[in-house]
Amino acid sequence: DGGITQSPKYLFRKEGQNVTLSCEQNLNHDAMYWYRQDPGQGLRLIYYSQIVNDFQKGDIAEGYSVSREKKESFPLTVTSAQKNPTAFYLCASSIDPGLGGNQPQHFGDGTRLSIL
Amino acid sequence: GDSVTQMEGPVTLSEEAFLTINCTYTATGYPSLFWYVQYPGEGLQLLLKATKADDKGSNKGFEATYRKETTSFHLEKGSVQVSDSAVYFCALQRRDDKIIFGKGTRLHILP
Numbered sequence: 065d066g067g068i069t070q071s072p073k074y075l076f077r078k079e080g081q082n083v084t085l086s087c088e089q090n091l092n093h094d095a096m097y098w099y100r101q102d103p104g105q106g107l108r109l110i111y112y113s114q115i116v117n118d119f120q121k122g123d124i125a126e127g128y129s130v131s132r133e134k135k136e137s138f139p140l141t142v143t144s145a146q147k148n149p150t151a152f153y154l155c156a157s158s159i160d161p162g163l164g165g166n167q168p169q170h171f172g173d174g175t176r177l178s179i180l
Numbered sequence: 181g182d183s184v185t186q187m188e189g190p191v192t193l194s195e196e197a198f199l200t201i202n203c204t205y206t207a208t209g210y211p212s213l214f215w216y217v218q219y220p221g222e223g224l225q226l227l228l229k230a231t232k233a234d235d236k237g238s239n240k241g242f243e244a245t246y247r248k249e250t251t252s253f254h255l256e257k258g259s260v261q262v263s264d265s266a267v268y269f270c271a272l273q274r275r276d277d278k279i280i281f282g283k284g285t286r287l288h289i290l291p
Binding site: 068070095104105106107109114154156158166167168169170171172173174 | 212214216221222223224225226229231269273277278279281282283284
């Protein structure tokens with residue numbers, strides 16, 4: 065079955081440490097997204113990529129970095145510059161960002177990051 | 181800027197009750213509207229969508245109608261089940277593909 069796989073499901077980080085969250089999709093989707101979910105806050109966009117080797121900052125990109133070297137993969141690195149990284153992180157993809165905004169996004173099951 | 185406002189939860193209902201979760205939006209242009217559902221420990225799943233005014237999206241007994249005149253997309257279900265307990269997100273998607281989510285409404289259904 066096609067879908068989006070995020071790993072690990074739970075991740076712990078020590079102060080001053082960078083960590084990388086994995087996101088892989090086999091849906092052949094062009095666009096991929098990273099969101100951060102905090103209680104009562106809804107989802108906030110961190111980064112997105114509409115094509116391989118290109119990505120743009122979302123609303124809360126500070127303290128995060130991404131890469132898009134392959135169509136299937138869009139890893140997110142939470143750097144030590146992110147002062148409040150504890151959250152639930154969701155990766156999503158959509159089929160073609162040029163179709164006028166009516167294609168839904170497909171989500172992975174998320175990674176919960178906690179600070180030790 | 182564009183925004184989505186949905187009713188705050190939690191919403192607690194008994195099984196077989198009628199459900200309405202209100203959602204209103206502010207947007208320039210003509211966005212598509214979506215309802216997503218999130219079950220505990222999981223990501224979001226598309227529940228239904230509507231892409232233009234007066235469209236009705238429906239799925240699994242849930243319905244929502246795109247009302248341009250009232251800028252609303254309220255979610256309804258005639259008879260809820262315990263398995264409907266989840267968090268529901270209303271969202272708009274602009275022509276440039278950016279999605280704006282509401283803050284989510286937690287729904288508890290009591291047996």
